Amino acid sequence: MLDDVIFWTLGVLAVAAGGMVFRFDSMARATYSLLLSLLCVGGLAILLGLDYLGVVIVLMMTIEMAIMAVFMVMFMMNPAGLMPMSMLHNKRGGAALCAGVFVLLVVGIVLAPWPERAGRADGDPTMALGQSLMGPHMLTMMTLGFALFTTIVATVVLSTRRGRYDRLGDDLRARHADDPVRGGIGR
């Protein structure tokens, strides 16, 4: 009973907050409305017994949305985003697509022939989920993760305007890094 109440409250709130992203005319409000939606999703994951996954969703999405708010506001055309503005690029199409996917998923959930529970629930559902998702593919996932991380670092290194040769000279022998901003390690 209580679980039902929590489920419907969080579910309706998640969908409503997700919908409001398309209604708000302020970057900050849209971002934090999306955050609210994702926090509700984290709560739903906890309700399913996936404590770790749920809490990690809350943690990661909070950090992610906060950073996104800053970047969106920083790079939008009006300075600091202090004026009302909406995401005019294909708002209708985006909303229609989201609604379509939502309906598709709901129909799938309602119509799918879910199997009856066989046996008891695992003591640690997060562990069980991880095992069944990537048990035999752990090595692949680790390799993939490493490759992705290397790509991120390489991209940053390649795109940065001032590399280590600018800072420490052509033979990297300079005692002090030549930085436009003074301060930091060893200076």
Next chain:
Amino acid sequence: MADTAPLWGVVLMPFALVAAAVAAAGLDAAVTAASRRGPAAALRDLPAPLGEALRLLGQQRRRTDVADIVLGRVGIGLVPVAAVLAAAVLPWGFRAVTDPVAGIVWFNAMEALAWAAIWLAGWGPNSALSLIGGYRFLAQGLAYELPHMFALTTAALGAESLRVGDVVAAQQGLWFVVWMPAAFLVYLLSALAMAFWGPFGHPVGRDAAGGAVVEYSGADRLLLLGGRWLLLVVTASFSVPLFLGGGQGPLLPPWAWTLLKTAAVLVLLIGGRRLVPVLRMDRYMEFVWMVLVPLTLLQALFAAVVVLDR
């Protein structure tokens, strides 16, 4: 090991937290008064935060033009709420309000929520200086958050569990601070930083005329600044179950040990604030990325090797 607290404990927890925050703020005021006007003034200024809170309650709210009132209020309210929610996994003695399997991650998530809330509070009033304060916290928070997470991870690694109760139980005999000193120090530093307090006070710094709080007065200001004290108390007291053995100790009951250790950490932080000026962020950032992150990674590696060898 840790049990769930009875219902009265749940009801009592926020009040106890507020009392601890008032005591900490009182100590800070007393130390400030003693350093400026001699030891006699310390006693007189001890209840100063209470007076300040009453004054703020009677003060009128300041309004700014075209403010985003909803987001600003959400931000202000989230700071104390996140602090109280984070304290739910904080064991008093061996009893916490709740002891979920991912308690450490929960604590970190609530800290992140407070972090996002400061930006909202800075954004709300439609004022450049308060927005600068909010932006500062977000940008600097990235440098604080990584070593902070690694320090939390190291404690969890040592106990092989994310449950706070297990972390406390794993320290029977030997506290984590003994063989994870680097993680403990980094945790204390980043605890100060996550509560943007003392040497890390840039988001509400004087150079930005008060930063994120500049446009707030009355109850808003009380909630925001009081919430910051709550955050400081919660992050400081979480170092006790993480690294200082929680309620473990001879003779005294567990709750008394928790209280003593928490008080010791708070006194250290509040006293230490006098010795350290507000840090230059450009210098500290580089120090974080170049020294603290590798240091905490090495500490985590050390803890992992010890655990594997056990």
